[in-house]
Amino acid sequence: MFLDNNKYxxxxxxxxxxxxxxxxxxxxxxxxxxxxxxxxREGYYxxxxxxxKYMNLHLNGGTFNLGHRNKEVLERLYEASREFDIGNxxxxxxxxxYLAEKLVKLSTKGMQYAxxxxxxxxxxxxxxxxxRYATKRRKIVSLEKCYHGHTGLALNTGDPFFKDPFxxxxxxxxxxxxxxNDMNAMEAVLxxxxxxxxxxxxxxxxxxxxxxxxxxLKGVKKLCxxxxxxxxxxxxxxxxxxxxTLWAISxxxxxxxxxxxxxxxxxxxxxxxxxxxxxxxxxxxxxxxRLHTSTFGGSELGCAVAGKVLDITTRESTAANVSMLTKYMxxxxxxxxxxxxxxxxxxxxxxxxxxxxxxVKDGGRKMMRALAEHGVWAINARFDEYVLQFIPGLLCxxxxxxxxxxxxxxxxxDVLEREEMRK
Ligand SMILES: Cc1ncc(COP(=O)(O)O)c(C=O)c1O
Numbered sequence: 001m002f003l004d005n006n007k008y009x010x011x012x013x014x015x016x017x018x019x020x021x022x023x024x025x026x027x028x029x030x031x032x033x034x035x036x037x038x039x040x041r042e043g044y045y046x047x048x049x050x051x052x053k054y055m056n057l058h059l060n061g062g063t064f065n066l067g068h069r070n071k072e073v074l075e076r077l078y079e080a081s082r083e084f085d086i087g088n089x090x091x092x093x094x095x096x097x098y099l100a101e102k103l104v105k106l107s108t109k110g111m112q113y114a115x116x117x118x119x120x121x122x123x124x125x126x127x128x129x130x131x132r133y134a135t136k137r138r139k140i141v142s143l144e145k146c147y148h149g150h151t152g153l154a155l156n157t158g159d160p161f162f163k164d165p166f167x168x169x170x171x172x173x174x175x176x177x178x179x180x181n182d183m184n185a186m187e188a189v190l191x192x193x194x195x196x197x198x199x200x201x202x203x204x205x206x207x208x209x210x211x212x213x214x215x216x217l218k219g220v221k222k223l224c225x226x227x228x229x230x231x232x233x234x235x236x237x238x239x240x241x242x243x244x245t246l247w248a249i250s251x252x253x254x255x256x257x258x259x260x261x262x263x264x265x266x267x268x269x270x271x272x273x274x275x276x277x278x279x280x281x282x283x284x285x286x287x288x289x290r291l292h293t294s295t296f297g298g299s300e301l302g303c304a305v306a307g308k309v310l311d312i313t314t315r316e317s318t319a320a321n322v323s324m325l326t327k328y329m330x331x332x333x334x335x336x337x338x339x340x341x342x343x344x345x346x347x348x349x350x351x352x353x354x355x356x357x358x359x360v361k362d363g364g365r366k367m368m369r370a371l372a373e374h375g376v377w378a379i380n381a382r383f384d385e386y387v388l389q390f391i392p393g394l395l396c397x398x399x400x401x402x403x404x405x406x407x408x409x410x411x412x413x414d415v416l417e418r419e420e421m422r423k
Contacts, residue, residue, distance in 0.1 A: 117275065141190070
């Protein structure tokens with residue numbers, strides 16, 4: 001097997017990745033002291049090839065919502081592989097039709113079509129093509145410090161940090177960013193009536209899972225309706241029950257025109273994402289549907305897997321577990337806040353979408369490193385130096401939380417001690 005053969009030792013793998021895969025990325029994590037080469041994985045744990053065990057509190061942004069190598073999802077893959085493969089992207093198919101109907105029926109009011117892709121970025125690209133075709137306008141508005149993927153159109157909606165090195169978007173007036181919670185700034189752009197779509201991640205991950213002010217997203221949707229713009233809810237991370245309901249946007253009382261869904265839909269097993277749209281937004285699929293194709297998007301095996309993922313995700317027991325975990329985590333964070341008021345200053349939480357704020361310079365990154373030492377993998381927020389993204393799985397147990405809380409507090413104490421020594 002792959003993982004118990006010396007050929008695949010950590011050092012050998014590192015060497016190969018440095019020479020043939022992505023040297024600067026590989027080195028970056030070694031420099032951070034988190035040079036993981038991922039080996040065995042199971043449930044909400046994984047092991048470095050050197051044997052160190054980690055609790056997974058990033059889950060690839062929710063990709064492993066149901067845990068690593070979820071047995072039911074794997075079973076569905078094995079079963080489906082007896083009959084299906086990728087399938088033929090020109091034709092409809094049993095699994096594609098089945099998943100599209102299931103997703104549409106589980107989505108917000110007015111949804112009619114689901115178009116499949118292989119990743120979140122590609123699904124965002126489809127969303128942008130969708131709103132442009134429907135409105136015959138080019139401009140797309142996104143929020144500052146947002147992230148919607150690294151593919152072509154998606155990258156253009158994002159921060160210069162990711163765009164500029166690749167010479168994307170410079171001088172491109174089709175992509176405009178406005179600050180979150182600033183309704184006037186949003187209206188100033190929309191009122192020119194040349195904006196095709198507004199794309200917003202319901203609780204923006206890269207911005208530290210900041211929760212939009214009450215009524216902000218609803219207000220943006222109203223402005224969209226007033227000025228003929230379509231609203232795209234990017235639920236790549238926030239969808240799939242992470243908020244305690246299937247789509248976080250439902251908690252805002254907004255029925256978007258388009259929903260983007262990815263990551264967790266794959267079950268962490270088979271790449272799968274979807275752009276779900278209303279009939280009005282989805283004019284292109286009625287009129288020129290053959291002009292967008294993705295060879296692997298809507299793979300039949302992927303659709304079969306995603307169908308099972310949706311079944312598990314929408315079970316009453318799953319929602320109940322998320323609700324239990326939400327309360328349990330909140331209670332614990334409140335206690336920690338009381339105990340370390342000048343350090344653990346705040347947290348944001350929408351169900352299991354959580355950002356923890358640590359008030360020292362680069363607090364998020366320092367906590368990421370300390371947690372890794374204690375065997376917990378969680379990543380800092382790119383655009384808020386104080387925040388650590390905290391992404392527990394939907395099916396975690398109380399015992400898992402208890403183990404986690406202990407490691408979290410130990411890591412906090414470590415960071416505080418190091419800060420004291422630095423003074
Ligand atoms: C909100 C959001 N949108 C889109 C994407 C892009 O997804 P992918 O990496 O699957 O292309 C991500 C990935 O992290 C994301 O968090």
